[in-house]
Amino acid sequence: MIATIFDVAKEAGVSKSTVSRVLNHEPGVKESTRAAVETAIEKLNYSPSYFAQGIRTGKTMTIAVMVPEYTNLFYNELFRGVEDVALANGYLVLMCNTERRSTTEKDYTEELLNRNIDGIIYNTYDASPEMLKYLEKLSERVPVVLMNKIFRENTTLPYVMTDGFNSTRNAVKYLYDQGKRTFGYIQNMKNISVTEDRYLGFLQGLKDCNIELREEFVYQAEEDKDPDYIKQGCMAAEYFASLSERPEAILSVIDALAIGCVQQFKKLGINVPEEVNIVGYDNISLSALINPALTTISQPIRKLGQKAAEIVIAKINGQPVDEQVLYEGELVLRDTTD
Amino acid sequence: MIATIFDVAKEAGVSKSTVSRVLNHEPGVKESTRAAVETAIEKLNYSPSYFAQGIRTGKTMTIAVMVPEYTNLFYNELFRGVEDVALANGYLVLMCNTERRSTTEKDYTEELLNRNIDGIIYNTYDASPEMLKYLEKLSERVPVVLMNKIFRENTTLPYVMTDGFNSTRNAVKYLYDQGKRTFGYIQNMKNISVTEDRYLGFLQGLKDCNIELREEFVYQAEEDKDPDYIKQGCMAAEYFASLSERPEAILSVIDALAIGCVQQFKKLGINVPEEVNIVGYDNISLSALINPALTTISQPIRKLGQKAAEIVIAKINGQPVDEQVLYEGELVLRDTTD
DNA sequence: TTTATTTTTGGGAACGTTCCCGAAAATATC
DNA sequence: GATATTTTCGGGAACGTTCCCAAAAATAAA
Numbered sequence: 001m002i003a004t005i006f007d008v009a010k011e012a013g014v015s016k017s018t019v020s021r022v023l024n025h026e027p028g029v030k031e032s033t034r035a036a037v038e039t040a041i042e043k044l045n046y047s048p049s050y051f052a053q054g055i056r057t058g059k060t061m062t063i064a065v066m067v068p069e070y071t072n073l074f075y076n077e078l079f080r081g082v083e084d085v086a087l088a089n090g091y092l093v094l095m096c097n098t099e100r101r102s103t104t105e106k107d108y109t110e111e112l113l114n115r116n117i118d119g120i121i122y123n124t125y126d127a128s129p130e131m132l133k134y135l136e137k138l139s140e141r142v143p144v145v146l147m148n149k150i151f152r153e154n155t156t157l158p159y160v161m162t163d164g165f166n167s168t169r170n171a172v173k174y175l176y177d178q179g180k181r182t183f184g185y186i187q188n189m190k191n192i193s194v195t196e197d198r199y200l201g202f203l204q205g206l207k208d209c210n211i212e213l214r215e216e217f218v219y220q221a222e223e224d225k226d227p228d229y230i231k232q233g234c235m236a237a238e239y240f241a242s243l244s245e246r247p248e249a250i251l252s253v254i255d256a257l258a259i260g261c262v263q264q265f266k267k268l269g270i271n272v273p274e275e276v277n278i279v280g281y282d283n284i285s286l287s288a289l290i291n292p293a294l295t296t297i298s299q300p301i302r303k304l305g306q307k308a309a310e311i312v313i314a315k316i317n318g319q320p321v322d323e324q325v326l327y328e329g330e331l332v333l334r335d336t337t338d
Numbered sequence: 339m340i341a342t343i344f345d346v347a348k349e350a351g352v353s354k355s356t357v358s359r360v361l362n363h364e365p366g367v368k369e370s371t372r373a374a375v376e377t378a379i380e381k382l383n384y385s386p387s388y389f390a391q392g393i394r395t396g397k398t399m400t401i402a403v404m405v406p407e408y409t410n411l412f413y414n415e416l417f418r419g420v421e422d423v424a425l426a427n428g429y430l431v432l433m434c435n436t437e438r439r440s441t442t443e444k445d446y447t448e449e450l451l452n453r454n455i456d457g458i459i460y461n462t463y464d465a466s467p468e469m470l471k472y473l474e475k476l477s478e479r480v481p482v483v484l485m486n487k488i489f490r491e492n493t494t495l496p497y498v499m500t501d502g503f504n505s506t507r508n509a510v511k512y513l514y515d516q517g518k519r520t521f522g523y524i525q526n527m528k529n530i531s532v533t534e535d536r537y538l539g540f541l542q543g544l545k546d547c548n549i550e551l552r553e554e555f556v557y558q559a560e561e562d563k564d565p566d567y568i569k570q571g572c573m574a575a576e577y578f579a580s581l582s583e584r585p586e587a588i589l590s591v592i593d594a595l596a597i598g599c600v601q602q603f604k605k606l607g608i609n610v611p612e613e614v615n616i617v618g619y620d621n622i623s624l625s626a627l628i629n630p631a632l633t634t635i636s637q638p639i640r641k642l643g644q645k646a647a648e649i650v651i652a653k654i655n656g657q658p659v660d661e662q663v664l665y666e667g668e669l670v671l672r673d674t675t676d
Numbered sequence: 677t678t679t680a681t682t683t684t685t686g687g688g689a690a691c692g693t694t695c696c697c698g699a700a701a702a703t704a705t706c
Numbered sequence: 707g708a709t710a711t712t713t714t715c716g717g718g719a720a721c722g723t724t725c726c727c728a729a730a731a732a733t734a735a736a
Contacts, residue, residue, distance in 0.1 A: 004721095004722055004723085005722065005723065006722080014685075014686085015685065015686045015687070016686085016687090016722090016723080016724095017685070017686060017687075017724085017725085018684085018685060018686075020723070020724060020725085021684095021685090023723095024724085028683065028684060028685090029683095029684070029685085030683080030684060030685090030732095033684080033685085047452045048722080048723070049393070049721080049722050049723065050392070050398075050452060050453045050454050051389050051392035051393035051396075051454065051721080051722075051723085052393055052691090052721070052722030052723035052724085053722080053723055053724080054388070054389035054392070054691095054723090055387070055389035055390055055393055055690095055691050055692070055693085055721090055722080055723070055724090056690085056691060056722085056723050056724040056725080057723085057724075058389075058691090060388075061453075070411075070414040070415065070417065070418050071411065071414065071415075071623075073408075073409065073411065073414075076408040076409065076411075076414065077408065077409075079408065079433070079435075080408050080435060083435060092432060092434075092449070092453070093432075093433075094430060094431075094432060095417070095431075095433045096430075097417075097418060097421060111430070114385045114388060115388045115399075115430070116388050116389065230627070263629075285409075286624065286627065289568070289624060291601075342691095342692055342693085343692065343693065344692080352715075352716085353715065353716040353717070354692090354693080354694095354716085354717090355694085355695085355715070355716055355717075356714085356715060356716075358693070358694060358695085359714095359715090361693095362694085366713065366714060366715090367713095367714070367715080368702095368713085368714060368715090371714080371715085386692080386693070387691085387692050387693065389691080389692075389693085390691070390692030390693035390694085390721090391692080391693055391694080392693090392721095393691090393692080393693070393694090393720095393721050393722070393723085394692085394693050394694040394695080394720085394721060395693085395694075396721090
C-alpha cells in the first residue's frame, strides 16, 4: 500500500542500497541512476519510514524546548526562533511545560530521553546547584543548551542569553547623557544570576558616570509575599513617593514591576516622564500597550531561540560551535523617558 | 550497553515474547513470571525502544496542535489543556505554527504525516471551503479534531468550541436584566462562522428581550485597513460618540476591539460603565489589566484543549466519542458593566 | 588487448520490537 | 492415572531502513 524503499528500487531498476544512497545524498552514484531513482520516488510519492530510519540512525529529528510556564509570551517568541532554524534543518520542535517544578522537569526529561530526542533547549526554573549538576550529567547523554544561564555557578554547558550587565549599564549611560544624575533601582528577590547581572550592570553604570550609589534608592520587591509583580511595582512607587528626595530615573529589573510603578506614580500625581524617568527590562507585550508606554530594554528573543537551535543542531552533528553566547539588549524608547 | 528486551528476558529467565507481553499488559501471563519480568525491567532500567515499537505499531505516541500564530496566549492555554490529557495518556504534543498561511499549514501537515503523527488538533486560519475539503480528506489518513469550527459549511469532522451564539445571547439577557434597553455591537470583518455565531447570538438576545435591532448601533470594524484591533476599537468609540443617541450597552465580538473602545470613551469624557456598558469576548489577559477592567465572555480554553485531546486520543484508539462539542462561555463581570 | 584502478552497485545482516502459531506446562475431567 | 482442556510460554518472521563488504561495471594505465 504505502511505498517502501523496495518499491522505489524496483521501479527504478536498482537495488535498495542505491535508493538509500540517493536518499541520503551520498556520493558515488552515477548521475543517470540518481535521476532514475528520483523520478521513481516522485512517481510513487515515496517518503522513507520515520521509524525504520530511526531504528538505524537513532535520530528522531526532534528537539525539545523545556519551558517553565505557558503564561508568558517570551517563550512563544523564543519557541518561534527555535522553530525557524529547526524546521529549516528538518527538525520538529517539542514544547514541554514543566510547570515550574524541578520534578516535572526531570520526569519530562526522562520521557524525552526514552523517546530518543536529539537535543534539548533548557529554560529551567530551578537555579539550584543540584539542577546544574543534573543538567551537566544530562548533557553527557544528549546535547543540551541552556537558555539564560540562571545559575550562579560557572558551567561549561552551552548557553544563550542577553547581556543583562552591559544592557543595563548602557541604559544608565543613556539616561546620564540625557541629563539624569540620580538613579533608583527596583530589584526583585529571585536570587538568580540573570537578575543579579542586571543589578551589577546598574552599579557599573553608576560607576562609569562617577555617581555614588544611594542605598535608599534601591527598592527590593517582596514578591514572595505577593507574586503579583504589578502590585509590587505599585508598592515601589509608594516607597519612592515617600522619600524626601526622589531619583530622577528609575530602572527596574523587569517590566511588570516598572509598569506597576508607572501606574501608581500616575495615581499619586507624579508625572512620568517629566518628574521621573522609568526604564523596564524585557519588553513584554503589555509594555507597549499601557499609557504612558514603557521605555524598556528589549531582548532579541527570537534571535536567542535561533541561536540556541543552531548550537543544539551543531552539537547533534558533532560540529564545533561558539557555545556561550551573549547578545546585547536594545533600549526601546517610549513614553516613560524623555 | 543500553538494555534491550532480550537482556530483560535473559535476566528474568523467560523469552522476549513474555517480556513483550508484560510490557503491553497483555493477559495470559502467570503472576509470578510477571513479577520476575518487572523486577528485571527495574533492575536493568529498561525502557523499550521508541523506534522498534514504532516500526511495529506505527504509533509515535505524539499528537500535533496546529496553531496559526504564536503571539496569542489563547493558544498557550489551549496547548496546556491538550498537554494535560496527552501526557496522562503517554502522548507528547507538538505545537506547530503555521504563520497564518494555508500553504504552511499543508506543508507542515505533510511533514507530520511523514512522521506518522497519531493525531492532529487543527486551529486553522484558512476558513475556505477548500481548506475544509482538505481537512476532511486528511481525516481519512489521521484523526483530526477541529478547534473552533470556523467554516460556514457543515461538516462531519469532530470539533470543540464555545457556543458563541448562546454565550452572547445570554450576555444580552444579563444586560437586559440589569436594566439596559438599547444595545450596540462591534463586529469585525473576518467572515467566519465563529464571529458570525456571536453576532447571531446578539440578534437572538435582542429578540428574546423584544428589542428591535437598530442598524446604526452596529459598528463594523475595518481591520483590513489597519490590523490593530485596539485602534479599530477607538474608531468604534468615535463612531458611537458621534451619534445623537448612544446605546446603553455595547457588546464586542472580541476583547481587543472592546478595549480600544473603552479607552477612547475615557478620552472623550464618556464614562464607562456609568454612561455606557461594554462587554468583550475572549477574556484575553490584557482585559483584566486595563483600567477599567473589561467585563467579558470567557472561553473555557483549557477545557477546550482537554476535550480536543480526549477526542483525538479516543479516535486513535478507535473508541466512540461525542465528536462535536460546544461549551458555554462564562460572563466575567468586571468594571465596564454596572 | 590485457591488466590495474576507480567508480558504481547489490545483497546480507542488523536495529529491537510485536504478532502469530505451535509447543509446553498446568489444570481439569474422567 | 490417563486424557482433554486451558493456560502460559517460546521461537520465527516481519516491519523498512542503513551500513558494510564484496562484486560488477566503467575507466585508466600498460
